[in-house]
Amino acid sequence: MQEFISDSPTSLITQLKRSFAIMKKDLRIYYNKGPVIIQGILFPVMLFFAFTIGRNIAPVYIISGLMAMVLFLTSTSIGPVVFPWETRQMTLERLITCPVSIKTILLGNLWSSLVFGCVFSTIPLILGMILFFEFQMNYFLIIMGIIIAALAFSSFSLILSVPPTDMPANTMILTILVKFPIIFISPLFMPVSFAPLAIVSPLTYFIDIINIGLGIESSFGYLGFFFDFIILMVFSLLSLFAAFFLHEKTITRRFS
Amino acid sequence: MTNAIEVDNLSKHFHTPKAKKLFLAKQKSFEQNATKRDVIRAVDNVSFHVVKGEIFGLLGPNGAGKTTTIRMLTGVLKPTAGKITILGRDFLKNRIVIQQIIGNVPEMANAYLDLSGFQNLELIGELYGVKKTERIKQAEYLLKKFGIFESRNLKAKKYSKGMRQRLLLCMALMSNPKVLFLDEPTSGLDVQSSIIIKNLIREYHKTGMTIVLTTHNMDVANELCDRIGIINKGKLVGLDTPENLLKLMQEYLALDVSFENNYINEKEMIILPYVKKISKIGKKYRIIVSSLNDGLCDIVEYAKSNNLKIDKINTYEPHLQDVFIQIINVGGV
Numbered sequence: 001m002q003e004f005i006s007d008s009p010t011s012l013i014t015q016l017k018r019s020f021a022i023m024k025k026d027l028r029i030y031y032n033k034g035p036v037i038i039q040g041i042l043f044p045v046m047l048f049f050a051f052t053i054g055r056n057i058a059p060v061y062i063i064s065g066l067m068a069m070v071l072f073l074t075s076t077s078i079g080p081v082v083f084p085w086e087t088r089q090m091t092l093e094r095l096i097t098c099p100v101s102i103k104t105i106l107l108g109n110l111w112s113s114l115v116f117g118c119v120f121s122t123i124p125l126i127l128g129m130i131l132f133f134e135f136q137m138n139y140f141l142i143i144m145g146i147i148i149a150a151l152a153f154s155s156f157s158l159i160l161s162v163p164p165t166d167m168p169a170n171t172m173i174l175t176i177l178v179k180f181p182i183i184f185i186s187p188l189f190m191p192v193s194f195a196p197l198a199i200v201s202p203l204t205y206f207i208d209i210i211n212i213g214l215g216i217e218s219s220f221g222y223l224g225f226f227f228d229f230i231i232l233m234v235f236s237l238l239s240l241f242a243a244f245f246l247h248e249k250t251i252t253r254r255f256s
Numbered sequence: 257m258t259n260a261i262e263v264d265n266l267s268k269h270f271h272t273p274k275a276k277k278l279f280l281a282k283q284k285s286f287e288q289n290a291t292k293r294d295v296i297r298a299v300d301n302v303s304f305h306v307v308k309g310e311i312f313g314l315l316g317p318n319g320a321g322k323t324t325t326i327r328m329l330t331g332v333l334k335p336t337a338g339k340i341t342i343l344g345r346d347f348l349k350n351r352i353v354i355q356q357i358i359g360n361v362p363e364m365a366n367a368y369l370d371l372s373g374f375q376n377l378e379l380i381g382e383l384y385g386v387k388k389t390e391r392i393k394q395a396e397y398l399l400k401k402f403g404i405f406e407s408r409n410l411k412a413k414k415y416s417k418g419m420r421q422r423l424l425l426c427m428a429l430m431s432n433p434k435v436l437f438l439d440e441p442t443s444g445l446d447v448q449s450s451i452i453i454k455n456l457i458r459e460y461h462k463t464g465m466t467i468v469l470t471t472h473n474m475d476v477a478n479e480l481c482d483r484i485g486i487i488n489k490g491k492l493v494g495l496d497t498p499e500n501l502l503k504l505m506q507e508y509l510a511l512d513v514s515f516e517n518n519y520i521n522e523k524e525m526i527i528l529p530y531v532k533k534i535s536k537i538g539k540k541y542r543i544i545v546s547s548l549n550d551g552l553c554d555i556v557e558y559a560k561s562n563n564l565k566i567d568k569i570n571t572y573e574p575h576l577q578d579v580f581i582q583i584i585n586v587g588g589v
Contacts, residue, residue, distance in 0.1 A: 009356040014385060021382035029370045094365040094427070097330045098383040099355040252333050256270055 009099040015107075018100050022108020023115070030078045030085075031116050040116070044070040044123040052131070057189050059132040064210035065188035066124035067146075068203045075117025075150050076179060079157030080171040082109050083247075087166040087254045102251055103244050106158050110240070113154035118146050138213045141225060145209030148229060152202050152236040158243035164253040192219035205231045259341075260435055260466040261306040261329070266338035268299040268324050298324040300490040302338075306468055306483075311461050313481035314470040315576075317584060321490040322470035323363055326439045329468065330360045342435060356384065359433030361424045363440040363470070369413035373404055373423050376412060377430055384431035391430075398426040402456065418449030425456065436460065438469040442476055454480060474576040484576075486583050494583045501579045508574035509548055513555060514540040516565040524562075528554040540568070548573070 008014060030036070044066060051062050086092035095105060125142070160175050186203035187195035198204040205228035208219055218224020272295070299321045306312040314322045327333040329340060331351045340347040342354045367376045374395055381391035399405040402422040407415065412423060421441070428436060441457065442450040457480055461467055471477050477484050478498050486494035486501075494501060520541065522534050530551040533544040545551025548571050559566050 009352050009385065018383050018385070021379060024382075025368065025371070025379050028375070029368060089369065090362075090364050090366040091368055093327075093332055093362045094360075094367075094424075095383075096332055097355060097358075097360040097362065098380065099352045099385075100383055101352060255327060255332050 015101060015104045018098075019104045019107035019111060022095075022100070022105055023111035026078075026082060026109060026112035027115065030082060031112060036078070040074055040120040041123065043073070044120060045127065048124050048127050051189060059128060059134070060211060060214045060216055061189045061191070063124055063128035063132075063214060064207045065190075067121050067210055068149075068186065068207045069183060069188060070124060071117050071121035071146065071149055071206065072153050072179070072183065072203055074120045075113045075153040076157035076160070076175065077113075078116065079109055079113040079154060080160035080175045081168040083161040083254075084165050084168045084171050087164075088168070093255060096251070102247050106240075106243055106247060109161075110151075110154045110158060113157055114147075114150045117150040117153060121146055121150070136215045138215075142210060142213035144229070145206060145213060148232045148236070149202070149206035149209070152206075152232045152239065155236045155239035155243060156202070159239055159246065162243065162246040162250055164250040166254070202232060202235045205229075205235075258308050259305045260308040260310075260343055261312075261468065262339075262341040263305065263325075263329070264303050264339040264341075266299055266302045266325065266328060266340065267297065267336045268321075268328060268333060269336045270296040270298055272296065297490045299328070299335075302487070302490070302492045304485050304492060304495055306466060308466055309461075309464045310482040311457070311467045311469065311480050313477040313484045314468070314487055315472065315474070315477045315484050315580065316470075316487035317472060320487045322472075322487055323439055324490075325487065326362070326437055326468070326470055330358065330362070330437050331355055332362070356431070357434045359428035359431065359436045361421075361428045361436075361438045361441060363443065365424065367412040367415075367420060367423050367427065370411060372409050372411055373399060373415065373426075374408040376423060377426055380427045380430045386431055394430055394432075395426075398429055402426050403452065418445050418452075421445060421449065421453065425453065429460070433465070435466045435468070438467065440471055441469055442471070442473065474580060478576045486580060488584050494579070498576055501576065502574055504579060504582075508572070508578050509545055509551075510572040511543045511545060511548070511551055511555060512537075512540050512568075512570040512572055513543060514567045514569075515559070516567045520564065521562075525555075525558060528558060530554050542572075 047066055047069065048062070051057060051066065083092065086095065096102075129137075157175075160178065161171055163171060163174065165171065182201050182203065185195065185197040186201040187193075187198045187207060188203070192198050192204055192208060195204070209225055209228045212218050212225050212228075218228070220227045302321075302325060304312075314325060316322045324333065328335045329342075329347070331347070331354075335348070343357065345354055347354050367373075368379070371379065377395035377398065378391060381395065386394065396405065396408075399408050402425060404415070404419050404422055404426070407419065412420060415423060425438075425441070428438075438457070441453055445453065454476065457467060457469070461480075469476075469480065481498060483495070483497050484501060485492050496504075525531055525543070526534055528551075530545045530547050531543055531554060532546055535542050543551065543555065545554075552569070552571070555569075556566070558564075
């Protein structure tokens with residue numbers, strides 16, 4: 001029989017490569033859909049104008065607030081429903097019998113959420129630059145902020161798909177119950193000091209990074225951006241490892 | 257002969273909600289506190305081996321535990337107890353390494369319906385680490401071989417059930433596996449698709465591939481399998497070649513005879529050397545014989561010597577179905 005597989009299947013690099021194959025699959029199946037893309041574009045555009053026209057909010061807070069909201073909502077929109085959907089479509093069983101670990105499958109889901117979130121969170125930034133063009137932007141900080149926050153929110157979305165259900169609606173309910181309180185306590189469209197529970201929300205640290213990137217001082221002092229990155233990184237890792245651990249526990253219950 | 261698969265005392269128990277409650281309440285010994293009813297023994301202490309290069313069939317009625325067994329052998333479910341060795345390696349300790357060399361067509365699994373046939377194969381190729389050039393070559397080869405090359409760019413949701421099943425087989429064969437698991441490969445297919453799939457299974461078997469399939473269809477098992485394990489209520493109740501299983505049912509060799517005057521002397525006939533038992537079913541006699549040819553000669557001779565005219569005579573040989581029903585009803589042979 002012909003042999004044409006060279007990689008060691010358990011090596012980290014191999015599993016990482018295979019997670020990118022899962023990412024491509026997710027992007028093709030779940031994200032590359034007319035309604036999803038249109039919603040991804042329309043949602044930030046509409047929100048941008050809703051918060052810009054007739055409201056006395058400083059442009060920097062509009063941009064950072066909208067970017068945070070869009071990034072959080074888009075990068076956590078599809079991730080929680082992929083597992084229940086694939087359980088229902090009976091494709092998860094096929095995937096699980098491939099030489100990939102649960103972690104690899106989750107990483108694939110994570111990359112696709114991350115890409116989706118990153119792409120659409122730039123829309124408020126681009127609109128802001130066109131309409132206000134008054135910022136001294138630190139592009140590097142903003143791009144890094146978007147990537148690390150997308151990683152944090154996408155990791156968080158993986159936890160939301162832990163319940164071993166095959167009904168996407170069930171995870172949607174959980175998602176709404178968790179996501180909206182996080183948005184409400186976040187300092188959207190206002191300085192961080194104005195929102196008393198803000199430090200609990202991961203969005204706060206992303207907003208702070210964007211504010212710094214748009215020329216405003218950090219709410220957490222001189223090395224505030226460093227603090228923001230650390231917090232988001234810790235949040236990402238905790239969410240990711242929690243998702244790994246919990247999915248390992250529940251995955252077989254999807255087939256029982 | 258070396259074994260491709262060794263299964264030792266494999267068990268899978270599912271717990272009912274009451275049992276889960278007991279378990280969650282952290283009672284000292286769950287098994288002691290849960291009653292028999294609280295634990296569903298989907299697979300219970302099953303042991304068998306599959307020789308390299310053979311087609312091994314797991315035959316059983318619906319809900320017997322076939323799919324659960326296959327799911328444990330392919331890494332979908334973790335066994336409650338037992339050991340699985342595939343190609344000399346402990347499967348539970350080397351899941352991914354072994355999954356690299358096995359192919360699988362789960363019964364209820366599906367291809368990605370929003371991807372084309374070709375994209376489905378590409379995805380599976382990537383997940384098995386097949387190099388890009390080989391991946392394309394292999395995908396085209398399989399699509400042609402399985403007769404779905406023309407539909408390669410159509411989304412899988414537009415495929416018929418037979419085409420989807422062929423696509424799933426292509427997906428399982430993308431990495432040239434050494435062991436292939438097929439869960440009900442012909443279930444729900446039309447006759448033509450079923451024949452195509454059976455022929456392809458035979459063809460791959462000739463290349464030396466070890467194939468394990470589950471089915472509740474006796475004909476499929478009889479036609480394809482070198483050995484058959486009969487599973488019922490989670491237990492393996494019979495295991496042998498189809499021929500040997502049939503030998504166990506030799507008492508089912510019979511001649512159905514009807515005579516013109518519709519009467520024979522049973523007491524005279526029963527003493528014939530090859531006749532074992534006679535019973536009357538309607539107008540005909542079912543005569544159980546130890547050998548069909550010799551029994552037939554005996555009866556013709558008997559009819560001649562007693563001036564009886566034979567109206568109709570049919571031979572009746574046991575089928576795998578009889579073995580299956582006997583084993584399922586009795587619980588073993």
